[in-house]
Amino acid sequence: MSENTTSGTVVNFDARPRLSKDERARLENMSDDEIRRAAQDDPDNRELTDAELAEFKPVADAKLIRQSMGLTQEDFARKFQIPIGTLRDWEQHRTEPDKAAQNFLKVVSVTPETVVQALSILHEPAE
Structure with missing residues (x-):
């Protein structure tokens, strides 16, 4: 930290x-x-x-990523399965995304549709 x-x-x-x-x-x-x-x-x-x-390391900016996609907080949170409160905390700098969340946001910023596809596969009901 x-x-x-x-x-x-x-x-x-x-x-x-x-x-x-x-x-x-x-x-x-x-x-x-x-x-x-x-x-x-x-x-x-x-x-x-x-x-x-x-020594300063850039942190993925959730708000900038979301805005670049033209999504509301609610839509971004739903699409990428992030709790809305967590997203708001990141955007308002009340908390900082941990390393895994930073990496997730970086991947979302580069290939959002791939992330959506992967999340949908992971959450498909078992047959």
């Missing part, structure tokens, strides 16, 4: 921080240059090295 996850829950770095009224007023009165300098001076906001950047 990465440093940004706890029990499979992904930290949302896009969420706006909660600021006090004084902090918000100070930020709103700063110029773009002052904001840039403050960010550069922040020891927790250092630039990553090439080696550190190389």
Whole structure:
């Protein structure tokens, strides 16, 4: 599990921080240059090295894959037999797909009809 996850829950770095009224007023009165300098001076906001950047591994983006197929969440979940709640959690970055699910999403993105065919064969009633 990465440093940004706890029990499979992904930290949302896009969420706006909660600021006090004084902090918000100070930020709103700063110029773009002052904001840039403050960010550069922040020891927790250092630039990553090439080696550190190389450690990041892309995660299959369920929402992007689904949207590229023109499917609703419900249709995508039904078609590829993914629980709708799980799909929503992935798309809203509440949880991250495990390695098997990431690989499944990659295969779905490349050959969706093959996956549908394979799933239908696997779930045919026994004779």
